[in-house]
Amino acid sequence: MQPDYILEMRGITKLFPGVRALANVDFEVTRGHVHALVGENGAGKSTLIKIISGVYPYGSYEGQMFYDGKEMKFQSIRDVEKEGIVCIHQELNVVPELSVAENIFLNEKPTRFGFIDFDKMYMDSMGLLEQIGLNSEGNLAISPDEKVRNLGIGQKQMVEIAKALAKEVRLLILDEPTAALTEAEVDVLLDIVCKLRSEGVTCIYISHRLDEVMRIADEITVLRDGQTIATRKRSELDKETMISLMVGRELKNMFPRVPHTRGELVLEVKSYSVEHPDIEGKKLIENVSFQACRGEILGISGLMGAGRTELFTALYGAFREKGEGEVLICGEPVKITNPMDALRQGFFLISEDRKKLGLNLIMSVKENTTLAALHKVSKYGVINDDREVNYTNQYKASLQIATHDINAAVSCLSGGNQQKVVLAKALVCNPKIIVLDEPTRGIDVGAKYEIYKLMNELVDQGVVIIMISSEMEEILGMSDRIITMANGKITGEFDISEATQEILLQASVPGR
């Protein structure tokens, strides 16, 4: 029997400058099922969802999309929602200052004589909230006239689902819905999804949490490197197979691995915790302890939202919340409350967000290079142009920064060269410890290789390199030792000899 597909995608290819995010992807969703979409970071899940939900309009990708058997050429999110497809993104789209009812009927408020019919709006909201099982009992009960600002994240998510129901949703897409939820909230959410399924709503469910996926999905599609690897029934899959399907690729020789010899201990962090900046009482980083030694590259692995960036930003003194715990550099306890302190201790963080936190795009290559070490190129507060140019030229040569003019704006450079400028900025400071957060994101292969080589050279010079990366290949290709994180905790520590993609992913998947 021909299965009854509500959504069929054929040969979807989506190109970004320099990257093929999706390559000839086929994706079918059976009517009335919960269909899970899993894959590593960067596998192409979000891109696929953005195509379905109209964020990328027809024409910006190749391939065909059929909905209810008809080919669809969506131009905007509005077109998509008219057809009853609603996507709830990871970042919720609620208006905090409005009430629950006003949020549910944000786009089409019921009116009478041109004025909003508040009575009808509140009554209908009650009905919708009841439909998803949030009646006046239970600990997640929501009143329609409550301001959304006062709700918890889980409740906000429920409001979004009610909002989708108000639009008469037939295909509901949930992108990482449980990332910020507590366990009780997750249970409620999964119940709602099951309830909606029994009412005939089809659901695409994207999650890193494979246990949840195993609990509610009817079918599972695995994406990897922008390609569909497999679509299977849940009954035919177990967690281990799923992980191996998600990973399933061999390391190519992209990494200049050289043996390092581990030297003395430089950075030691003991039971370090950071409060969540938005949720009171919740810890973003919980009781983390680790060590980093001279002569090694320490890889920090984990899925998005594991708290890796937050941990090191807090250690660098640049996070909104201050961390608690003991930090020792070269055996000396240090107190770092801002990046100035960190630099004084020889600790430099190269952020994942090059354009926002790494560089000043208005300034020139030269000015960016010396920005973190102005005291080195000045005397009595007066900048010595000669010294500045010397430093810049020195690092331009050693890092092979491709620019003919060090006074050119850094925004004119390619991504790889911009990253090298950030590295030059760090090196001018002569740091003992460099944390590289996603050092090769958005950089072409050639420049990646050069940056890896540079990391090796730095290690040989006695710098401690800590590399945060979401790319498994990179982690396995470059690190000497790997720490995995999940949910703000360290979940494992592996020597490179014992680490495989399966083991790392297993340790990175948040347990439930």
Next chain:
Amino acid sequence: MIQKEEKLQRYISVKKIDVRTFTMFAVLVVLWIFFTYFTSNGFSSLETSFLSTRNLSNLMRQMTTVGIMGISMVLVMVSGGIDLSAGAVVGFIGCIAAVLQVYGGMGTTETILICLILSVVIYMVQGSLIAYLDLAPFIVTLGAMLVFKGLILVVTKGTTIAPLQESLIYFGQAYISRPMSLVLGIVMSLLLLLNGVQKRASKKRNGTITGSPRNMLIQWVLMTASILIAVLIMNNYRGMPVPVLIMFVLVILLTLVAERTTLGRSIYAIGGNLDAARYSGINVKKNLVMVYSIHGFMIGVAGLILAARLNASTTTVANMSLEMDAIAAAVIGGTSMSGGIGKVAGAILGALMMGTIDNGMSLMNLDASWQYIVKGVILVAAVWFDIRTNKKRKN
């Protein structure tokens, strides 16, 4: 291919900056011709027109207050801030000077010292509120504006306080003797030459030489010519006005601070990308307080010069919205409202434009209301022009 594109982009961006300055100059020239025509019976009686050396000298003297306020407003705006209290503080400092001299019988040196210290302290407090309490500069300085408008009334009780001592008036009304003005002009031009040669030598040492010495020489000849013409015009009347000289000295000092010091570099870094500056270990708070303190010094000087020129302190100064003229001057001179971009000397061009409109329209006997309207239109047009060129540069 990529290199070629980069080169093209750079060429355009360099050229755009020139286009911008050039356009402002062109507008200024058009304004001057316009005003000269309407004040000289169709170019027939130049000696009493806008273009007479007497009037040009006056114009320069009148623009000094806004000019000095404008150049330090550039630094404040580059750091990502704004100062709405400048006009009120200028008025307040003038009142304090008058009170000290008229009621207190204090000497000029003490008066100047007290006024400058007071002004620096006022802005140090504002800067600290902005830096350490994370308050928006707009709000802090708006509050300060109201406070000092009130304090002016408290200090003067609503009356005009006059006259000031001759030695203080000197700074607002006196002229430097003609030979001395000429000597200063020549010294200035020689300093420029020295600076150019030095820069070239340093570039040569570092192997980043750009262009032949011809370009540098042409630049120097043009600068020298404009300096000498300006000096000759001033000398044709009475010599270089003292406040104008002070303004030019301050322009040079502030340019050096902006372009040659770690403080200046940090200000540009903070205004251009606050988070990146913080991640680079720049002491954001300390640098912000420094900017506002320097600004305070400049506002103090502006206040003293204005009081000296008027030979009195009046409550009306605070209602002249001088801060708006200063902000407009900075913006017309190419300072970005969003921070990180701006040239100190640009504000002089802006102040000259504002001064020209004020001066020319009063000569034409037009009502003051028209000055506001024209200045408003020019300000908005300048910003539109800026945004347009920026957009093109980004594309």
